[in-house]
Amino acid sequence: MNAPTNAHATAIEPSADPAEPAEPSPEHAHRRQGWAALTLAALGVVYGDIGTSPLYTVKEIFSPHNGVALTHANLIGAVSCIFWALMLVVTFKYVLLVLRADNRGEGGVLALTALAAHAVASRPRLRHALLLLGVFGATLFYGDSVITPAISVLGAMEGLEIATPALKPYVVPATMAILLGLFLVQRHGTAAVGRAFGPIIVLWFGTLAVTGVVHIAAQPAILAALNPLHGLQFLWERGPLVLFVVGAIVLAVTGTEALYADMGHFGRFPVQLAWNALVLPSLALNYMGQGALLMADPSAIENPFYRLFPPALIWPALGLATLAAIIASQAVISGAYSMTRQAIQLGFLPRMAVRHTSAREQGQIYLPAVNWVLLAGVMAVVLLFRSSSAVAGAYGIAVTLTMFITTVLTWFVVREGWKLPLAVAAGATAFFLAIDALMVAGCAVKIVDGGWFPLGLGAALFALMSTWQRGRALTLEAIRSDGLELQPFVDQLEPGAMSRAARVAVYAVADPTTVPQALLHNLKHNQVLHSCNVILTVCFKDTPWVGMEERTRVEPLGHGFWRVTLNFGFMNTPDVPKALKLCESQGLPIPPFETSYFLSRETIVPTRGSGMAHWRERLYAAMTRNAGSAVAFFRLPDNSVVELGTRVQI
Structure with missing residues (x-):
């Protein structure tokens, strides 16, 4: 089957169902729901991944192999880097810019690829190159779909060590049991569980904010991290080792692509509102709270997140973190189903069984083949790496490459499609590409430590998808x-x-x-x-x-x-x-x-x-x-x- 031009044809290859009242477009669906309900739902689906990053990010920055001393200056600098990464990458790039590049209400790298390809429709070679670039970006999402459940649930289960050190041997078995249960229930759909996702994530972010404020009040000096100069100085002082630190800071923004990919389910405004009103403030307060805790008690570096809580609240915190990790995992699993269906219908994958798990919501689907492949991949990651710190070595490279590809594709949309002035489009693109390139480089140094895993997975999937696309073209010829x-x-x-x-x-x-x-x-x-x-x-x-x-x-x-x-x-x-x-x-x-x-x-x-x-x-x-x-x-x-x-x- 040919790669999509303005359209592609198939002899009962991929296809789709009439957009009638039973299957409304996002614009029509959003009009029937209130902003409050959509914002609550967006919290439960979109922000689970980035919301669990506090479980492991600060600990990883000060990991011994990064060579960062646990001093007050370094704590302020590291937290400043995290805060400004959230501001520049998430708020400015995605929330304010990329979310505007919607394809009739839909987002995600494949939807953006279609927009970019349409913008350069008069240049077939460039168009084909952008299609392949977008497909490669889509394959990297599957690497994220394998690693996110592993690192999120491992990070949550490591609270067992803090609660009772004798439970350390059970961290990996407990992680595997939770993940196995999560994948086994996929065939039943997520409608019932999904209704509870929003309130649970609201409670999670509220907990992040409150615990952060408590420790900031005890060590208000950490508020100096709001000054970006402390972050720049921190990076400059790292010298040749700066990339290792950047590779750890990236963990704070993993899950950002979900803002864009899931926009079609909720609309741009609810996603933006949820980020600005709750998610960003809660994350910023918690990271600063962890920095303040470490200022007062450097020994808390063993697990600064769980050490935010008094001993009596460790078990409730562990339970809430586990629920948040499951929600974060569910978001990328559902995203993998949607991405696969889009790839099938755009002509880059063969047909697979697609089961609809809801009579009311057409977007709730289950693909058995994808489910079991993801399960095998996630279990392999848990058994291979066995801790969130080890998985962190594999985490980030797929996400940052996808961010880089998103910036490249956005250039063609804003310049060729929107016709923005060259100076504005080039300036914004160059700025964000520089940040993306730094993050990719920071994660690239971790390839030997595990970054090879998502890259290898992405390369294998790209070979499959490009082979199918080319094979269909040869078949038609x-x-x-x-x-x-x-x-x-x-x-x-x-x-x-x-x-x-x-x-x-x-x-x-x-x-x-x-x-x-x-x-x-x-x-x-x-x-x-x-x-x-x-x-x-x-x-x-x-x-x-x-x-x-x-x-x-x-x-x-x-x-x-x-x-x-x-x-x-x-x-x-x-x-x-x-x-x-x-x-x-x-x-x-x-x-x-x-x-x-x-x-x-x-x-x-x-x-x-x-x-x-x-x-x-x-x-x-x-x-x-x-x-x-x-x-x-x-x-x-x-x-x-x-x-x-x-x-x-x-």
Whole structure:
């Protein structure tokens, strides 16, 4: 399947469902809900990841391998760096700038990629390069989806050591048990649990703020961290070791991409309101509280977060931190499901089983294959690294590279799409790219310590996605080269020359200009045509939502043949029979109980030649063999589908 241009077509490959009242676009959904409810929901989903960063960030900055002495000056400087990282990266870059680059209300690296590609549509090579860059950014998100649950739950469970040192051997088993339970319940959906996420996270951030204020009151000198000069001086004094410290400071802003990726669920304003009104103040107060605690008691560096609490409150704090870690994990797991569905519908992954876990919320989906792969990856991370400090070595590189890619893509949106003045666009882009580059460099020095894991995972996924995209393009080329032109074929049909079955035949094709292979097989073996033959192509626009008025396009070809195009956005949900009902208003009734769907199942035959490297062709062939059922993906009625095989050489 081709990479999306303005749209891409598929022979019942990826698709989506009509944007009608049962599946509203974000704009319509947000109008029906109050800002307060949306803001509370955004707190529960969007900010769980960044909200659990205080569990491990300060401890990691002063880890022995970073060589930072635990002095008052260094504490003020480190906390200043954290505070201004939150201000520059999260508030200024994402909350004020990137959130404005929405694709019809949707955010995330794939939605941004579609915007950037549209902005440079007149330059095909640049457009293709931006598409590949965006896909690589999407693959890095999966690294985050594996590492976030591991580091969040490990960080929370390490409170067991503080509560009772004898429980230290149980930190890893407890972590694995919680994560296993979390992934096992995914198939039941998150609707019931999701309603509790918001209040729990509000309680979490409230606790962060209160504990921070208590210790700041005891050591108000930490408020000097609000001066950015202390942070700059702290970084300057690190000399050649500054990158190691930056790699630890980055932990404070992991989860920032979630602000943008989940914007479509809640709208820009609730996400901005939640950050400015609660999340940023609570995080800033807690980090300053940890700094104040360490000023008074340097021995608290063993776990400065849990040492904020008096001994009597350790167990309640542990319970709350565990809930917050589970919520943070749930956010990236759900994000991985959504990202996979978008990649499928944009043509970068084969079909997979997609189960809807809510009759009311179309966005609540479950992908079994993704779930079990994530579970295996998360368990491997826990067993391999065994502590939040060790996982921190692997954490950050995927996140910062994604931030860097987001800045690059945003440049093309603000300059080519929004037509901002060159000085403004270039100045802002250069400033944020410099920060992103510093963070990437800080995380790159940790590649040997674990940063290789998310990079390797991202590279493997990029190989899969680019191979699938290129393989689909080669498949379409082969079908076109071997196929018959559709219109001449229809024109030469003589009325009455062949018996006709009194039913509607829907032939799903990727190329609507050639005769479907399934139709030729039907003619060859059954010697019959149907009274009404629909040549169906499903197209996926590079916009998230397509309205009902743009859903169908019907073109009569004569002699009982019709060409029908169904248009979907990459956030829509597939239901081809429902969409075909719309053809009646354009003169083509398709009675559901008198319709047969003919699908051509392609068997890919790799050949040595100029298409792709032979190993990639073999990989693509394996992916096609294991692709999910088109019948289930497009919600076709099981008892009305006929599948015919065809061999395609690439």
